[in-house]
Amino acid sequence: MANMRSKINxxxxxxxxxxxxxxxxxxxxxxxxxxxxxxxxxxxxFGRTEFLRLAPFVxxxxxxxxxxxxxxxIVLGRMALALPFVIVAGASNIIFDRATAxxxxxxxxxxxxxxxxSILYRTFLCVTAVLLLVAVTPFxxxxxxLRRMHVPDVFVTLFEMIYRYIGVLLDEASTMYTAYMLRSxxxxxxxxxxxxxxxxxLLIRSYDRAxxxxxxxxxRGYGGAARRGARRKLQPADYAYLALTCLPFIxxxxxxxxxxxxxxx
Amino acid sequence: MIEIMNLTVVxxxxxxxxxxxxxxxxxxxxxxxxxxxxxxxxxxxxxxxGVLPLTSGTVSADGLELSKKTLSDIRRKxxxxxxxxxxxxxxPMIADDVAxxxxxxxxxxxxxxxxxxxxxDMLGISHLKNRSSxxxxxxxxxxxxxxxxxxxxxxxLLFDEPTAFLDPKARRGLIGVLKKLGQSQVIxxxxxxxxxxxxxxxxxxxxxxxxxxxxxxxxFRDEKLMDDCGIEAIM
Numbered sequence: 001m002a003n004m005r006s007k008i009n010x011x012x013x014x015x016x017x018x019x020x021x022x023x024x025x026x027x028x029x030x031x032x033x034x035x036x037x038x039x040x041x042x043x044x045x046f047g048r049t050e051f052l053r054l055a056p057f058v059x060x061x062x063x064x065x066x067x068x069x070x071x072x073x074i075v076l077g078r079m080a081l082a083l084p085f086v087i088v089a090g091a092s093n094i095i096f097d098r099a100t101a102x103x104x105x106x107x108x109x110x111x112x113x114x115x116x117x118s119i120l121y122r123t124f125l126c127v128t129a130v131l132l133l134v135a136v137t138p139f140x141x142x143x144x145x146l147r148r149m150h151v152p153d154v155f156v157t158l159f160e161m162i163y164r165y166i167g168v169l170l171d172e173a174s175t176m177y178t179a180y181m182l183r184s185x186x187x188x189x190x191x192x193x194x195x196x197x198x199x200x201x202l203l204i205r206s207y208d209r210a211x212x213x214x215x216x217x218x219x220r221g222y223g224g225a226a227r228r229g230a231r232r233k234l235q236p237a238d239y240a241y242l243a244l245t246c247l248p249f250i251x252x253x254x255x256x257x258x259x260x261x262x263x264x265x
Numbered sequence: 266m267i268e269i270m271n272l273t274v275v276x277x278x279x280x281x282x283x284x285x286x287x288x289x290x291x292x293x294x295x296x297x298x299x300x301x302x303x304x305x306x307x308x309x310x311x312x313x314x315g316v317l318p319l320t321s322g323t324v325s326a327d328g329l330e331l332s333k334k335t336l337s338d339i340r341r342k343x344x345x346x347x348x349x350x351x352x353x354x355x356x357p358m359i360a361d362d363v364a365x366x367x368x369x370x371x372x373x374x375x376x377x378x379x380x381x382x383x384x385x386d387m388l389g390i391s392h393l394k395n396r397s398s399x400x401x402x403x404x405x406x407x408x409x410x411x412x413x414x415x416x417x418x419x420x421x422l423l424f425d426e427p428t429a430f431l432d433p434k435a436r437r438g439l440i441g442v443l444k445k446l447g448q449s450q451v452i453x454x455x456x457x458x459x460x461x462x463x464x465x466x467x468x469x470x471x472x473x474x475x476x477x478x479x480x481x482x483x484x485f486r487d488e489k490l491m492d493d494c495g496i497e498a499i500m
Contacts, residue, residue: 164355
């Protein structure tokens, strides 16, 4: 029960940070979205073995985290949720691509291993960039901006609804699980024999609760159609943010900094 | 002002939740809706904001009659505070929840921010602005739920069991807040001492119909009347 409650808190922990007032928080949502998008595209565009060239890209999340005063524990904690999927996906590279890429102290390192760590590192960079975007931009501003960028309304609304109702579902599950455990003689968790009725009840209760939440939304003017907030003008500081977060990384993508450095010295 | 004329609400299964109710709530008046479970209190409130469809009769707020066309305007004029604040607080942060109404009504961010700060300040919960509702106490949630409605600057407020989930201190705080608000208020409640302290008028409901309408100080002490409605009188 406490675990489930803490999961609900975890889900919304990052969003609570978005109400901050740092220089990054104050930037226009458009530049934050574009900056994160450009960064992710650049990270993904590298070849699977260009591990060293990707190294400087770690500065983006590190600097943003410092400037926005985002606690790294929260970001890394949520980042860890993606790891199992990436490890499973990346492990196949180690198995199938065994050609030697280089040797370290007589030990051959395969292209598959390099590729595995490259996938791991790139996932870390991309997921962290998205988590930071959420941590420094209020959810309503984010979805408003997505609509302004002509992302289909149905996708944005779906995204909003899933986001809102996941808390409702977990909350109902948590309450039911507590009631179940308090009357369970063995205290060993949910038994298979009760799983069907538990899940069925959870569905019905969540549906009922979702109806009440929707009624409350309707009472405050929600009609299914998205309403946009007032258009916010881009300030010089927004352009500066965009330039500072995009240009260095575009340059690092176009120019092999290590090779240039080698040639110079 | 809210005017209800011959209002009837029938559920799809044939249950008559509200039966031929006619009622006028004057500007600034605080009215308690009292009745046993299933008497039709919540159904009546939900019908007033068009969440439940009217089977027959009319409802109007400030002269505007409730219809599909006017639904949005009516909901702006009449704010509903639900029984369970968790149903009303669904955004990641209280500030977003409180801003939800003004944003839906297309108000600018500056005006929305002004209203959000004003409502939170008035209820003394400015410190909750950037908190998640998941971490609030029952009393704090209740205040936040009221703030979500106040930002729409309605002329009337509907409360469904506002003292549910509250401890005595939070209940006392709520009484102070409700007395401070200038809007007309319709409060569905089982809490008779609360209703007596806050409201100048009480409507007793029985099986969806108005059974009595009068001063709570008199009605709540009428043992026979209260017993007929399935409620325990104040001794």
